[in-house]
Amino acid sequence: MKRRLLLLLMPVMFLGLALFFYVRLSEDPSARDSALMARDFPAFEATTLRDPERRVDPSLFEGELTLVNVWGEWCPACRQEMPQLLDLAERNIRLVGVNYRDTREAGLAFLDEFGDPFAVNIFDPDGELGFELGVIGAPETFLVDAQGVIRYHHKGYVSPEDVHDRLLPEVEKWR
Amino acid sequence: MALGRLIVLTVLLCLSLPALAGGIELRDFDDPLTEERYRDLTASMRCPLCENQAINDSDAPISADMRERVYRLLQEGKSDTEIIHHMVQRFGDYILYNPRLEQRTYLLWGLPVGLLVLTGVVVALIVRARRHASAKALTADEQARLDALKARKESS
Numbered sequence: 631m632k633r634r635l636l637l638l639l640m641p642v643m644f645l646g647l648a649l650f651f652y653v654r655l656s657e658d659p660s661a662r663d664s665a666l667m668a669r670d671f672p673a674f675e676a677t678t679l680r681d682p683e684r685r686v687d688p689s690l691f692e693g694e695l696t697l698v699n700v701w702g703e704w705c706p707a708c709r710q711e712m713p714q715l716l717d718l719a720e721r722n723i724r725l726v727g728v729n730y731r732d733t734r735e736a737g738l739a740f741l742d743e744f745g746d747p748f749a750v751n752i753f754d755p756d757g758e759l760g761f762e763l764g765v766i767g768a769p770e771t772f773l774v775d776a777q778g779v780i781r782y783h784h785k786g787y788v789s790p791e792d793v794h795d796r797l798l799p800e801v802e803k804w805r
Numbered sequence: 806m807a808l809g810r811l812i813v814l815t816v817l818l819c820l821s822l823p824a825l826a827g828g829i830e831l832r833d834f835d836d837p838l839t840e841e842r843y844r845d846l847t848a849s850m851r852c853p854l855c856e857n858q859a860i861n862d863s864d865a866p867i868s869a870d871m872r873e874r875v876y877r878l879l880q881e882g883k884s885d886t887e888i889i890h891h892m893v894q895r896f897g898d899y900i901l902y903n904p905r906l907e908q909r910t911y912l913l914w915g916l917p918v919g920l921l922v923l924t925g926v927v928v929a930l931i932v933r934a935r936r937h938a939s940a941k942a943l944t945a946d947e948q949a950r951l952d953a954l955k956a957r958k959e960s961s
Binding site: 659660662663664665666731757761762763764765766767 | 853854856865866867870874893894895896897898899
């Protein structure tokens with residue numbers, strides 16, 4: 631009896647491990663959380679897209695919940711998500727852009743063409759701030775609470791469904 | 806003659822193409838040790854965008870940025886641990902091919918060793934049990950015969 635139990639233990643352990651690996655390995659690796667979750671927005675110092683004289687730093691996020699959207703004129707998905715961002719801005723959510731690996735001219739032309747939902751745009755031509763944020767490609771969107779802590783991260787294109795199913799609930803949760 | 810040179814040139818160009826395509830920059834190092842550390846570090850980090858390429862083998866812009874950062878931190882005299890920590894802070898544990906040993910990963914690193922030890926113990930127990938069982942299985946008669954055989958062998 632004891633012997634049979636011991637013999638049974640091996641395949642059970644094997645099946646358990648196989649199931650565990652199967653589940654973990656079939657997860658979408660790009661769906662992993664940002665390493666910055668629940669951490670302070672990284673330190674930075676930059677100018678704004680519209681005003682090369684205006685210097686901004688993380689104090690930008692003090693006192694108000696903010697959606698930070700990393701975008702560039704060169705990024706097609708950023709164009710497609712502009713209507714969603716304008717929609718979010720109309721719901722009285724503060725948006726701050728990070729103009730990522732772009733030129734001032736291209737960035738400003740983009741805003742003229744597709745609309746400007748942003749309270750301000752941080753100008754990040756070399757991707758320095760993007761690197762600090764662990765951005766691997768635009769667009770990416772972060773939710774920063776009123777204490778300047780990163781609370782949510784959305785990688786890639788924000789669809790109209792994402793606005794309702796993901797972003798708005800998170801905004802409500804952390805407001 | 807000219808044709809021969811052209812062929813040699815074409816072959817050389819073809820040979821050098823993979824190096825160009827890899828997007829690997831030429832870098833200056835103060836000493837060969839730093840160069841080796843650079844090579845090891847960029848080979849040990851996974852490109853966060855392309856999923857199964859090391860950053861030293863990837864054309865993705867983010868990989869170029871990460872190589873640049875590794876290089877810069879090496880020039881600043883940072884240790885390997887500090888550089889790895891710097892990158893993990895931004896891009897997460899995902900980028901490490903070998904997860905670091907810490908409280909969260911004790912199970913991960915310990916499981917193979919644990920299983921090996923467990924197997925050893927189980928095998929030892931089984932072997933011991935069998936030996937014991939076969940020794941016990943001899944009847945008094947058999948034992949006497951065995952002793953007799955042994956005695957014969959020794960005396961001959």
